[in-house]
Amino acid sequence: MKHLLSIADLSREEILEILDTAVSMHEVQHRDVKKLPTLRGRTIINFFFEDSTRTRSSFEIAGKWLSADTINLTGKGTSVSKGESLRDTVKTIDAMGVDMMIVRHMASGAPAQIAQWTRCSIVNAGDGTHEHPSQALLDAYTMRQRLGDLEGRHVALVGDLTHSRVFRSNVLCLTTLGAKVTLVAPATLMPAGIGPWAAREGLEISHDLDAVLPTVDAVMMLRVQRERMSGGYFPTAREYAVTYGLTKDRLGLLPDHAVICHPGPMNRGLEISGDAADAAQSLVLDQVSAGVAVRMSILYHLLSGEGSAA
Amino acid sequence: MCPARDQAPQRATDETGGRVVLAQAEIARALRRIAHEILEGNKGSEGLVLMGIPTRGVPLARRLSEALHDVEGVDIPVGTLDITMYRDDLRSQPVRAMERSEVPDGGVDGKVVVLVDDVLYSGRTVRAALDSLADLGRPRAVRLAVLVDRGHRELPIRADYVGKNLPTAHAERVSVRLAESDGADEVVISTPGGEGR
CATH class of the missing domain: 3.40.50.1370 (Aspartate/ornithine carbamoyltransferase)
Known part of the structure; x- marks a missing residue:
């Protein structure tokens, strides 16, 4: 290497x-x-x-x-x-x-x-x-610390996939380690032409966060990249938070053992609520360490x- | 002729054709003797800490601790000391996996640390272990216990406690096998087809 x-x-x-x-x-x-x-x-x-x-x-x-x-x-x-x-x-x-x-x-x-x-x-x-790549490796490390072997584990990557390099490295890393990956995003933030790639890599695609959360072992909330948000990808930040944010209410949908990751920096109140970021299941600071x-x-x-x- | 060679003919061989120089009972006896010597040298068990050097040094340190318990009825703390990051040949060998270092509760400051390894050869592992130990604290004294001393030192280092002195040729390979990792206790000496260390 x-x-x-x-x-x-x-x-x-x-x-x-x-x-x-x-x-x-x-x-x-x-x-x-x-x-x-x-x-x-x-x-x-x-x-x-x-x-x-x-x-x-x-x-x-x-x-x-x-x-x-x-x-x-x-x-x-x-x-x-x-x-x-x-x-x-x-x-x-x-x-x-x-x-x-x-x-x-x-x-x-x-x-x-x-x-x-x-x-x-x-x-x-x-x-x-x-x-x-180093972010994906540390994400996998943090999840393994809490969940053990990632083989067969279900991880959801949620948010601004179009602009996210973290998501691309994570998909490669998690699938190589045998995890099942579901991508959740509004259609406007799904990368163009993701269909064939997702099919080849065996990735699930969903637009319904509430349906996915009860089945995951880990959920990774990706940052809404405000600096790249000039294209009108969603009507308002408020609407994004309600439909795709990890709100306090959605925390209850997660299985007890499931963990929450965020590569940082977080937009509290947008893609992740303060309650979720500071929850016992949150690995945000473990990721930094x-x-x-x-x-x-x-x-x-x-x-x-x-x-x-x- | 050295004593080890004289005994060779009646010695058993292992399945790879190597000569068994220490069998299970002899390894146990050597560890028991070392335990007595450690207590004697230290005038009791006060302040003792055993640090095993991975891989084989770790189970040996645990066994020494058990032997010390049998003799003195005390529990001597056992730790591990990984020296991978302190090696002097990192750039000339394939990348090595790093093992964990574990310092027992109470640390090593002011203690008498006995480093435990299976084979003492060039002395470079011990040199690395001393550097590694210095980063963990300041022991009052550091001693070295090895199961086999096979000679060929490349640094001014010697062991305080030796299970068996085993004169060898450079080309020979000394393998320490332990029940914990290899299924059986034995020390085998063999001559691989010119590879050696």
Whole structure:
């Protein structure tokens, strides 16, 4: 494994290996000395062309806890804003001899393109509406902590599927792990042409959240991306909350053992009510905590082992 | 000729053609002796903590704890110490799975920590274990107990308690099998077709 660009590149065994290692990494989080010497001397650049709190900070913490040197670059305040091309920026950083770039970019496919231009390892930290593999891995990790093996489990992904890279990575990750996935969204927020893909992957499609909730083991509420909501996808936020939000009333429809996930940041009162976000079944903060452990595991798998980038 | 070799002819062989150098009763006897030596060296069981190094060191540490209980009637805390992340060969070997480290309640600060492993060879595992332990706390003293010392040290490290000193050639392989993980207790020495470690 040299790059992490898409969950589609990972086998079931590789996913499980990353998740199992993350369990041990999680233990380090509770130590007084949160430091392992594993990636000493390695340099990791966090290259974020889009805003991020949890992904960027957890990748940075993960790198630091493994003793790598981590540096943050954003689109703003770099030569990108002076008009330098992406290729030249990447080549420049590559020439400094870094070992890994963790890339978030608004264009789908940018990390895969960057991987062609450099010899360092590339981690896709979210590209456009394509994928967000580390998020899917930490979601699977969090669900496994609570539910055990995901084989045969039923997970509903609810909300703005059109714009969600989290949803795309999660479908690939969950189905590879043997879970049954149901997609719930208003027709306007279902990606165009999803039918044949859903049929091939064995995904259920529903527009009725109330009918799906009683059958799930986990429900993942996806953020309504206000910054991409210029196209009139639903009449009002209020109507969306009533038909597709995880409201206090809908909490009662969930089976007792079922868990609630949200990749964050949450729009409380829109796709998820405060009651649901703070319920005992909510794993929102567990997801954040798992984020560091899973990302440590990703960095370890990409930057150690025979023939890892020098 | 070393004593281990002299005994070789009347020794049993395992199904893969290896020579059995320690059988079940001898492993049990060695652990019992080590338990006595630990108590003697420590002048009692005060402050003792056993830390097993995965994989085989973990069940050995548990057995040592049982042996100490039999002798002294005390329960010595047992933990595990995973050293994967502290290895010095991470970049020249395939990626290794990381195991869990578990520190017993009470921690290791101010304790006498006895590291327990199956085979002492190059000493690099112990070097990694010492680094790993330092990140978990500051023991008053650290000791090393191994079931087999096969020589060929590459670092200035020695064991305090040894089940059996086993002179070997580099090419030979020493396999410690334990009932917990392998179905039976035995230590086997074999010569694989030139692979070795």
